[in-house]
Amino acid sequence: MTVSIAFDLDRLNQQFETATPKEILAWSIENVPIGLVQTSAFNVDDLVITHILYTELKHPVPVIFLDTLYHFPQTLELVAKAKEIYNLDLQTYKTPDLDSRKAFAAKYGEALWDEDITKFHQITKIEPLLRGLQELNTTAWITGRRRDQAVTRANMPIFELDNLGRLKVNPIAASTRKDSWGYVAEHGVIYNPLHDQGYPSIGDEPITTKVADGEDERAGRWRGTAKTECGIHI
Template sequence: MSLSTDSPSQTANFDLEALNQKYDTAHPRDILAWCVENIPTGLVQTSAFNVDDIVITDILYRELKHPVPVMFLDTLHHFPQTLELVGKLKEQYNLDLKIYKTPDIDTREAFTAKHGEALWDKDISQFHQITKIEPLQRGLAELNAIAWLTGRRRDQANTRQYMNIFELDGKQRLKVNPIASWTRKETWAYVAEHKVIYNPLHDQGYPSIGDEPITTPVAEGEDERAGRWRGTGKTECGIHI
């Protein structure tokens, strides 16, 4: 059954249990092909331009030849390597790139002037609310998203090991994790096979790349996401709760 209305509530027409049984270990290409076929409008990819996100974009744009809006949350605190990569990929794929950020603030200096020095140290949940959660929800609403794609994998962290391929978010939108069943090794095999460009920080001890002030390298044996918000006790920024 295809969805063609602009109401996220229409996702109730999908049998998530049956979909999860069918696609639990399917290739991301097959999952994305299902999305393209069954959600002709209202499909959005959310991307932090980590390597798993880029694999999804490559499948959509190069293999399936089905460009969808790619939403990037500009927190104003990204590594310069991340912003440079966004520009390269926008040109390479002719991305339908949608950038969302905190309203009326365009620089780190302006952010500090409004919210104080190092807000992430004083209240990291508020920092994420301002820079990620609010812009994400605003973006999904403005793009009339019925379904959105994430780059999460089950083996990234213990908190993600039971993640389904198909979920509903708090607004009853379909939330699809097409690469969930893949391992880190499978992602990098795809990158090598298809010569996918990626953030050079991945080669410098950063398997998961977020905001520059609160992302650290990861030691051998740690979860991929151990370098995100180290010492805060957080395992997610709030987008995927």
């Protein structure tokens, strides 16, 4: 199914280049009244967006979380805490018919990410996400990506289309890591304690490592490989 979004992206990106995340999200709420969702890995940037939507704009939207079965325990605890605090409309998607690491390993091997990282992400992230977007009748989805997270994201627009014609909104594209943490400090936003332990970007436990001073904040994702994205945003 292809979703048609009739927006002038060039004009929108020019108009909102210097806008605040709140202004970008407010525009999205007004102009996408049906089918607006947030995708969240519950990293600090995602929670900044959730806080703006649920607390400042008071406009709860469905929040898609992909349970890969390999998240850190701290991440799952944070998801539960955020659901309670914000009364989140949480929509969790995972690999069908599998509910544990043991079941996943029995079907796909003990370390599929080492054997075929692309297949691992297709099974645990891409397929569940696409299914979730479709089941929620999504016309636009909000991401927590920033340009300064990695060189591969340096030219990311605020508004873009995915390959099915859905609008993708990147409200903090022009923000910085310092901006996100400043917002957290000002508004008391909850965050993953792993961020204080050398993990600026948190993915699946077996393939996320600590980041050293001077490295890109996403350097700890898929370390030792040439991979820079899981495939969701390609």
